[in-house]
Amino acid sequence: MTEAHGTATTASRPETAWPLENVLFSTALVAQRLPWADLPARALGLDALTREGLTRRLVAHLRGGRDGRPVRLRTPFGTFLVPLTRADAESLLTGADGAGALGTASGLAADGSRYALSPHAAPTGAWDVLTQDERDGLSARVSQHLVRVSGARREDGTLDRDHWQATMLRLSRHVVLGACAIDDTLLSELVTAADAGVGAAAGRTDEARAAAVRWRLAPYVADPEPGSLTARLAARGEGAPETYLSVAHALALVSTAVGTSALHALALLGAGAVASGPDTGASTGGAGAVTPADGAVELALDRYPPLPAVVYPVRAPLEAHGTAVGAGEDILYLPSLLGPRADGGRTDPAWSLCANPSGCAAARFAALVCREVVRGIAADVRPVLLAPRITGDRLPDTLDHRTLVLALAPSPGSGGTPDGSRAPSVADPSTAAPLSGYGARAHGGADRLERHAESLSACAADTGWNGSEAGERFRMVLLEHAERCSRAAADVRRAARWLAG
Structure with a gap:
């Protein structure tokens, strides 16, 4: 249980790692930029010698020597307080957020630079829980754009990533703002620049970009299209300034989920990481039986979150699990180094998309749209992962969506793609030549x-x-x-x- 700083405690200060541990942890951070470095070890089946295997051993060593408590690690990118399990990290951050002890989170890029995140903004209540009619309307909007996915295929059946991204941005604007915003590419560019294109302390530049987003959103919020997410948010916010923040936040998260996580999910389906038979898991919020596509999205958000490293500044002292955390510390949440969840539980999309420790309805809605996209594609075609060559039982800890080479092949018993055309012949990677x-x-x-x-x-x-x-x-x-x-x-x-x- 996390307590406010006014409580008298006997909590100990976080322990600082040994110099060699700092060096090894820094190496693990830098190695995330070099996915090819462990190809020889992976090809020989020597998983213990891959960067992921070595990282897991380092984290296990840190856990064993400190009773699982967070450890302070010095790296070339800064000094961070690092929780050593996902459960500990999320418990610490949730308690600290509830006590008002956290500042504005920022992303940590692979080169060590920090970048701004879409500021969390969403009205309270379960407004992201849709009725069956609303879900049907969402599915219809999504399906209108999936017919364009076949146009993102090259002559060998592989997806053109630029075309895919453009199609998913159109879909995002349609779902969030309505049909009138489908072609408003400038809005997506402004949201991307305002939310993640500048530093966390950009000052006037950041404010100017946010003002440009509000100006561009004004006509959509003033006269929202019925059935769009903006209409639901505008009705709850009654045109308050927070409505603009909520709409911009939702658009940013939906765009990321369908543009990045949907690709990861299709790759996981193509790699055989998700069972193709009936899923007996829990249902997703009243949406009916969980499909393999749902499982792929869940695994993608958990294993390859769009926010792979987030820094949370501590602005007020607090106590957590017998550890006293002082103001001025930076807590680093790095799921890729901590590995899969030990309890096998479901991931709150907020940890993957939003970084708000107390949850985010916009992130849950974005994950819902992502599932609709993957379901719609997987219903008509079979994703085939051509590169990188991975298998469901040996998934890497990191997977850059920009390196994915995906093809869409006809499903058994299906003659084509969502637009009714026949998909090009695609060689299955299990039988195709390595080239x-x-x-x-x-x-x-x-x-x-x-x-x-x-x-x-x-x-x-x-x-x-x-x-x-x-x-x-x-x-x-x-x-x-x-x-x-x-x-x-x-x-x-x-x-x-x-x-x-």
């Missing part, structure tokens, strides 16, 4: 080269280069570079076809 995954990646590289060539040609066509010898020279340089990119794209495309077999 097929590289072929899919090469197609992605060729796509990027072609887009770069197009942008260079468009720049060269600008009339601003006219009228001077220097301008014409620059134009020729741009066109020559565009031609080189086009030739390189063609070469890479031919190699990709050969690698894909």
Whole structure:
């Protein structure tokens, strides 16, 4: 039980780790940026020698020597108080938040820099619990955009990540704001920049970005579309300033859940990490029987949260589990280093998407939309994970969604995809040649080269280069570079076809 700082206690101060432990922990943090470093050990089945295996042994050592209490660790990124189990971390943070002892949380990037998170804002009450009619309406909105997913496939059936992201952002704006916001790409860019694109102490720049979001949201909040999440939030907030914060927060979380966690869930389905048979687990809030897609989303949010490392500053002294935590400490919550939950319990989406220790209804709604997306896709096609090559019984502790190469193959007994077209033939990774995954990646590289060539040609066509010898020279340089990119794209495309077999 966490107590306020006014209570007389005999709690001890957190112990500082030994120098060698600090070095090993710092190495574990840095190693998260090098997913390829342990490929030889993983290929040989020597899991104990992978960065994940070594990290688990380090955490077990820290737990054993300190009775499980949080330990203060010095790293190149700062000094942190690190709880050694997920249960301890969440209990400590929830109690501290309830006592008002926490400041504004920030994300910790792989390079050690801190970045701002979407500020938690959601009205109280169970407004995220939908009736059956409301769920049906949500499913209908989601399905309208899933027909575009087939358009995100290349000729070998793999998903184009840029197209996927654009489609999921359209879906997010539709669900949160309504059909009138589907094409408002600027709004998504503003929300992304305001919530996570600047430092945690950006000052005037941060305030200006937040003001731009409010201005862009004003027409949607003033006249909300019936059936949208904004209409429900506006009805509860009655147009108060908090309504804008709640809508922006919901849009940020839904965009992240469907853009990132849905990809992770499809990859887990493709890797066989979730049983394909009937699920006998608990139901999801009255939504009916849990499907493999639901299990994949749950596992994705728990194992690969979009917030992999969060720093919580302590602004007032508190006591937790016999440990006295002083003001000025930074508590680091790092699920990827702490491993899966020991109790096997369900993950509150707030820990994965929002970072608010006391829960977040917007995060629960975002997870609901994510399940609808994965259910809709998995109902018509079979996800196939081409790269990285992982199996359900040997999942990595970290999985960057930007490295995923996913294909959509026809499901048994199904002839196509959500839009009714037939899916391209996709080789199953269990029987495909090892080079097929590289072929899919090469197609992605060729796509990027072609887009770069197009942008260079468009720049060269600008009339601003006219009228001077220097301008014409620059134009020729741009066109020559565009031609080189086009030739390189063609070469890479031919190699990709050969690698894909």
